[in-house]
Amino acid sequence: MFRWMVFSCALAVCASTEMRAQATSRPTDPVFVRAQALVSDGNGAAGRALIDSVIAATPAGAPLYPQALFWRATLAASAADAESDYRHIVVDYPLAPQAEDALLRLAQLELARGDRDGALIHLQRIQRDYPRSKSLARASYWTARVLFEKNDVTNACAANAKALSQTDSGQIELRNQIQYQGQRCPSVAPAVTTAAPVSDPVSPSVTTTASSTATTAVTNSPAASSSSAAVERERVKVSTADTASPRVPATSNPVATPPVARPTPPAQANDAKPSIVDPAKTPKPVAEKPATKPAVVATSATATKTSGYSVQVAAYNHKVDADKLVSTLSKKGYAARVDGSVAPFRVRIGRYTTENEAEDALKQIKSKHMDGFVVRAPER
Secondary structure, three states, rough: OOOHHHHHHHHHHHHHHHHHHHHOOOOOOHHHHHHHHHOOOOOOOHHHHHHHHHHHHHHOOOOHHHHHHHHHHHHOOOOOHHHHHHHHHHHOHHHHHHOHHHOOOOOHHHHHOOHHHHHHHHHHHEEEEHHOOHHHHHHHHHHHHHHOOOOOOHHHHHHHHHHHOOOOOOOHHHHHHHHHHHHHHOOOOHHHHHHHHHOOOOOOHHHHHHHHHHHHHHHHHHHHHHHHHHHHHHHHHHHHHHHHOOOOHHHOOOOOOOOOOOOOOOOHHHHOOOOOOHHHHOOHHHHHHOOOOOOHHHHHHOOOEEEEEEEEEEEEEEHHHHHHHHHHHHOOOOOOOEEEEOOOOEEEEEOOOOOHHHHHHHHHHHHHHOEEEEEEEEEO
């Protein structure tokens, strides 16, 4: 029950934002704004009763009716009540402006109870039945999220890339989440695979060729012209040793070639919460090398570029809006700040040493009916 209350509060905030963004094409009746205010103030029964009165007084064929159903589902007291109204909209009012949003909410409800295949059915229907929907980018983002949970990385990365291409300039927060989720895609794998043969031990054929080349160079030099017979005997001895000893390649020094350093993703790209281990935390093979190796120096320099984790709660195109939210959060006791010198200006809370500490802080923030996600904190 508590989980549904937190989830419903998040849906209410999301619905309010979407309705304001689409106010020109889908004007929201003031009665729903009042109902949402009542629920947000803790008077949920009164808010839901207000919407029930609108539904009772509105003909089922009126454009206001599916809108009222959508708001009743958004502010519902239980997941079952919300699902019932969302399905009512999808089945009986498929041409209503709220239909695609209702499908997205149904997918989120399915995912919340662990039914990933059920969630994918609703998300794929948005793409198929509403190709011009303003919810396409968000539907693709959630599709990628579900596929990642199903360990279908290839299709998840394709869906995430599609989500990024479907966003517009005003969807800053969604773009941040999509870009951060995209870090789970193996973008650096081809570079590592191509460079791998460099560190392999030298093969017998290469060793023999190198020996032959070196012998030829000595034989042809003017300084060695007077002792060609001795050089020839030495060449035969080396060639025989190379052929007879199968252990020569194994005794080659495999660390003669410096290892290929694995790049660390920039902190500014980490704008959403993944469910995988951050690449910067994985052990580096350079730990086994001498302390004077350049790779160790690069690792140390990289470690100082970030200062832990933070919780991002908003992003704005204008810094004055970000400063305004920081001021409000600071009065409530949060260590809020604005990160970034150019748009988008990100509002973030706290600096935490580990990701687990940041996740705990995020849970506390969500308990106050705010939303956010964990990000890597940039260098101070």
